[in-house]
Amino acid sequence: MKISLITVVFNGAAFIRDCIDSIVGQTYDNIEYIVIDGGSTDGTVDIVRSYGDKISHFISERDNGLYDAMNKGIGMATGDVVGILNADDFYPHANVIRDVMALFSQSQCDAIYGDIVYVDRLNTEKVTRYWKSGPFRPNAFLWGWMPGHPSFFVKRNLYEQHGLFRLDMKSAADYELMLRFIHKHRATLAYLNEIIVVMRAGGVSNASVGNRLRANRDDRLAWQLNSLRPYTVTLWMKPLRKIGQFFSKPPATYRKTE
Template identity: 50%
Template sequence: MKISLITVVYNGESFLEDCIKSVITQDYPDLEYILIDGASTDKSLSIARKYQNQINTIVSEKDKGMYDALNKGIALASGDVIGILNADDMLASTDVISVIARTFSTSKADGVYGDLNYIDPINTAKIIRKWKGKTYSLSGIKRGWMPAHPTLYLKRNLFEKYGNYSLNFGTAADYELMLRFLYKHKIKAVYLEKLIVNMRTGGMSNASLKHRKHAFENDLKAIKENGINLPYITLFLKKIRKIQQFFH
């Protein structure tokens, strides 16, 4: 089973090398690594090219943002399964991809997801909060639960059947895609009880009160435009679950 992993970056020189190293040290042999750079003006591209012999595809051109870049990566991917790794983040151990591949093979799942740690940007040994997954259910989504998107690996044919990331939902494009795949089309998703990603804190949707308002509005838009009958309290519970992560 071939797995394609996509990293998108724009002016991410501070942590990109950590991200790349966590991928190229994976022990899984059939791994395709694709890096999409949004015409960075810092040293991101030169850092990527430093590892060009270990990165299958490097593209550097202007894009319409993170999710447009991800769609470019999906179009280039040749793997049976597609995952993403943000340029600030790291795979948590060298066997992450091999365990994910084994889970796909044994479970016959359409998607596999796991656990995530939010870490301090500088002191990466310091865990800020933990996103502990659980077995997927439609009722869980109604109660505001979702898999941690950076841990979610999906069969490539799902994108062909149900579409890529929509550019109409801002930072909620990942939430919209998961709603579409998991809730609307009811794909078979399996929880892997393993730490998949160490994610540095400071994501776009949590950056400020203004961004949080926009994130809420885009979440609501994602529900409505997919014709999904979820109560508004779902979005409130979604935020509450983030707070609960501090107590794991």
Template identity: 50%
Template sequence: MKISIITVSFNSATTIRQTIESVLAQDYPELEYIVVDGASKDGTVEILKEFADSIKFISEPDKGIYDAMNKGLKMVTGDAIGTIGGDDFYPNNQVISQVAKAFVEYQTDAVYGDIQFINPDDIHTIVRYWKAGEYSRKNWLQGWMPPHLSFYLKKAAFEKYGEYLTDFTCSGDYELMLRMLYKNNLSAHYLPLTLTTMRNGGTSTASLKHRYRANMEDRRAWKINNLKPNWYTLWMKPLSKITQLFKKGA
């Protein structure tokens, strides 16, 4: 099966080379890589051009990250689709082959795994580990979600149930996965492996504002899908991140 990977980038010149090289180093032969850049002005486009023989890319203004993601979806030709950020990278070169093997072996609609967060100033220091755990539909009611950047979904699911909603600013990934897995009861298989390495962001007033906005959008995600969470569901979601500080990688 063919796997398509999408990166959305904007002014990512300091990190995107590592991202691209980690994708192209994957040992899985049926791999397509697409970068959707938001008209960067910092040298990102020049880096993308260096890899023009190995990747597909566009660079143009967009209406936000989920608009850019949808542009990428329109370009894919693979059977399943995953994403990786412009400042993230794969921890090894077997990630995509493991994902593809799981799709075939378990005949599932989605595959997801774990994510490790590293100190952006020292990529060898892991500061947080998101161990996603085995899939159970009822876990959504406990505030659970799979890590979006370790989440791979069949292209057919996008075609049947829709793309990212562009009127979300930060929880469009949560809404999409909730819609696919919880509302439409698609199947998902958990790979107990680190599938993505992410540079960690700092805790600040801005991030607290972001968390508040995300919580409001999380609530809207349930509402527009005509779903009813438990009274504590959307409080548990951010609280679950605290436990990630004490978990070890696989």
């Protein structure tokens, strides 16, 4: 099977090499790599172009934000599976995509997700948060569960059947899309029990109490737009579930070499 990996970037020269290197260094050999740049002015474009034909498709133009750029990448993708890795993030070892695609073949599922670690932006050896998603259970979204979106790999036909990211959902667009695919349309899932993405800390939705309240409002809207009814506790369980992630410790060997 072919996988399309998409990186969206805007003025990401500081970290984009780590992201690209972690993709072009994967051992799985049937990868289509798409980079969507929002018109960077800090040298990002030159860095991306320096990789030559290791980048399958590259465009640099103004867009309407992160999720508009993701939608562009999905529209260009020709793989059986689509994954998205943001410019600040990277895969922890060279066999991530091999492991993901092996599980797709074994499980015949619609989507796969795994675990994530957050690290200090400058010192990537310093772990600040460990998101262990755990196995999926039916109606888990009603109890505040969701997989980490950067670890979410999806059969391309799900986007064709159920739509792309909604640009009116702001920072909750990834939550709304996964709610739509998994909870509403019952996409079948498989859990890859390993850390498959390293993220540099600094998410917008949790940057302040005000941002968290706005994110909670957008999460509620995601249910309404899909004609779904959450429990009373659903939207507060979602942020509360994150608290334990700041105290959990990942396996010391998550950046394995074999």
